[in-house]
Amino acid sequence: MGKIYLKTDEEIELIRQSSLLVGKTLAEVAKWIEPGVSTKKLDTIAEEFIRDNGAVPGFKGYGGFPATLCASNNEAVVHGIPNDEPLKEGDVISLDCGVILNGFYGDVAYTFEVGEVAQEVHQLLEDTKECLRRAIEQAVVGKRLGDIGYAVQSYAESKGYGVVRELVGHGLGRELHEEPQVPNYGRRGQGMKLVDGMVLAIEPMINLGTRDIIQLNDGWTIVTKDRKPSAHFEHDVAVRNGKADVLSSHEEIEKVLKSKK
Numbered sequence: 353m354g355k356i357y358l359k360t361d362e363e364i365e366l367i368r369q370s371s372l373l374v375g376k377t378l379a380e381v382a383k384w385i386e387p388g389v390s391t392k393k394l395d396t397i398a399e400e401f402i403r404d405n406g407a408v409p410g411f412k413g414y415g416g417f418p419a420t421l422c423a424s425n426n427e428a429v430v431h432g433i434p435n436d437e438p439l440k441e442g443d444v445i446s447l448d449c450g451v452i453l454n455g456f457y458g459d460v461a462y463t464f465e466v467g468e469v470a471q472e473v474h475q476l477l478e479d480t481k482e483c484l485r486r487a488i489e490q491a492v493v494g495k496r497l498g499d500i501g502y503a504v505q506s507y508a509e510s511k512g513y514g515v516v517r518e519l520v521g522h523g524l525g526r527e528l529h530e531e532p533q534v535p536n537y538g539r540r541g542q543g544m545k546l547v548d549g550m551v552l553a554i555e556p557m558i559n560l561g562t563r564d565i566i567q568l569n570d571g572w573t574i575v576t577k578d579r580k581p582s583a584h585f586e587h588d589v590a591v592r593n594g595k596a597d598v599l600s601s602h603e604e605i606e607k608v609l610k611s612k613k
């Protein structure tokens with residue numbers, strides 16, 4: 353296992369700025385999400401917004417990824433590449449975005465509804481958000497990584513969902529993916545102890561059907577094996593003064609979504 357870089361208060365404030373910018377970027381993009389718009393268009397909006405704010409897209413070029421957003425619709429779990437396909441009424445689209453600002457990454461994801469979606473899919477999104485909320489509650493001194501994973505897994509599985517295991521949350525800082533890995537499954541009281549200065553990207557990926565996934569031939573897109581929908585929400589969280597300090601925000605996104613109703 354690699355080194356864990358604990359962050360100073362100053363570094364955490366810089367990561368907060370990066371994380372907040374990602375939330376604002378996704379809020380800007382949210383204004384444009386409707387049937388007929390392509391994810392490529394959304395990607396352009398995101399990239400321009402990030403650069404206008406003096407930052408650099410964090411995913412573009414990362415491991416060869418070609419875009420600013422990961423845009424993963426319906427059965428796509430994560431790592432979808434934006435394309436020219438128009439979004440359709442009833443789709444759900446997970447947008448994951450990163451930026452680099454002042455040398456630090458922010459990394460935030462949100463799953464959006466396109467028009468009216470099926471009730472069970474709407475519920476999947478709500479329940480995945482709840483998984484994230486419960487996970488964050490565990491990101492405090494005295495708990496372990498297994499407590500975070502257990503919080504997600506136990507809630508998701510109690511609702512009959514599948515929890516993706518091959519992809520995990522991660523430490524965050526000067527690198528997009530730092531140690532430790534933050535699985536969305538686990539056992540209470542197991543795994544690494546959480547300490548002040550850890551910054552974690554916590555990101556449950558929850559499937560309506562089974563937990564199995566496969567990768568498409570594009571070398572990126574991860575889809576559910578049963579092709580049922582999947583949801584993904586992500587926050588960046590610092591363990592600070594013993595408590596969870598959520599550095600990112602979904603508030604601006606949700607303000608936009610409310611104003612569209």
Ligand code: MG
Pocket residue numbers: 448449459460461555586
């Ligand atoms: Mg992300």
Ligand code: MG
Pocket residue numbers: 459521522553555586
């Ligand atoms: Mg992440």
